[in-house]
Amino acid sequence: MADFDTKARKARLRLALAGAVAVAALVGGGVLALSLLDSDDSAGQPDAKTPSSAAPSTSQSSTAAPSQVFTPAEAPRVPILKPRTNAEGIGTGFPPTALGATSAAVTYWEDLDLLDDVIARKQWTAIAAKDSPATIDQGVTEVRKVREGVGLPPSGGNPDGLTFATSVKAALVRSLDKSGDVIDVWMVYDRYATIRDKGADENPLRDEVTNLILKWDGTDWKVTTEAQYTAKVKGPRAYDPASKYAWAEGWRVVSDG
Structure with missing residues (x-):
């Protein structure tokens, strides 16, 4: 079996392939762009009186006028x-808005366990739609593939x-239906490995x-991960x-606020 440093490197590389549990095939189809410029300082959790069935808000903020041209680095x-709540070590509880969906996606992706299939199953169960049980199985399968790829048993911590x-x-973000209840969130991310007594990964x-x-x-x-979406x-x-083209496409830099 490879030594620990080699396994860590293989795990780092394998994780690049294992991440997209919910990534769909890149096919054609009309979608509606949603503004992410809902960055008013007053933005926060919904009022307790807000009906739980309220559709996500897709209104555009006045932070940037349509005629203005930015790059993602220049824009707000x-x-x-x-998250307002926590389930199985993953942040949950976001408002029914485009910003809420974006926040949920970012939080889920950053909180998901990458190597413990037992924890991963609990986490995916907490965040998967009830009518999409295959999402849970896909998430766990990807974790097990990572484990096997670095010489670990398929199941374990x-x-x-x-x-x-x-x-x-x-x-x-893009809406996948007219109601705004189904939103596709694309993310760009970095991933770092940390090895005890050796520090952070020098090539993340x-x-x-x-x-x-x-x-x-x-x-x-x-x-x-329903096929209709x-x-x-x-x-x-x-x-x-x-x-400026990436900004026009809808890419926005995110911040922990």
């Missing part, structure tokens, strides 16, 4: 909302001394791209923080 950053951290840098994964399709279930945003997914223009 999108503040990621803090995280190797002692090896941890990973995911950091989402930018996001792009950078600028990886994935997406999650989120469905409002009346109480929270849930991940779905994945068939509508269209891959966006490549992210570049210095590109």
Whole structure:
């Protein structure tokens, strides 16, 4: 069996392939762009009196007029909302807005366990749509593929001394239906490995791209991989923080606020 450092490197590389549990095939289909410029300082959790069945808001903020041209690096950053609740170590509880969906996707992607299939099953169960049970199985399967790819048993906990951290840098959102209840969130992220007594990974994964399709279930945003939605997914223009075309496409830098 390879030594620990080699396994850590293989795990880092394998994770690049394992990330997109909910990434759909890049096929054609009309989609509606949603603004992510809902970055008013007053943005926060919904009022307690807001009906749980309320559709996500798709109104555009006045932060940037349509005639203005930015790059993602120049434009106002999108503040990621803090989760109101926690389930199985993953942040949950987001409002029924486009910003809420974006915040949910970023939080889920950063909180998901990458090597412990037991924890991963609990987490995916907490965030998967009830009518999309295959999402859970796909998530667990990807974790087990990672484990096998680095010489670990297919099922088990995280190797002692090896941890990973995911950091989402930018996001792009699109509605997949007219109601705004189903939103496709694309993300650009970095992923770092940390090895005990050896420090952080000197060659982390950078600028990886994935997406999650989120469905409002009346109480929270849930991940779905239903074919009726994945068939509508269209891959966006490549992210570049210095590109006005990437900004026009809808890419926005995200911030923890």
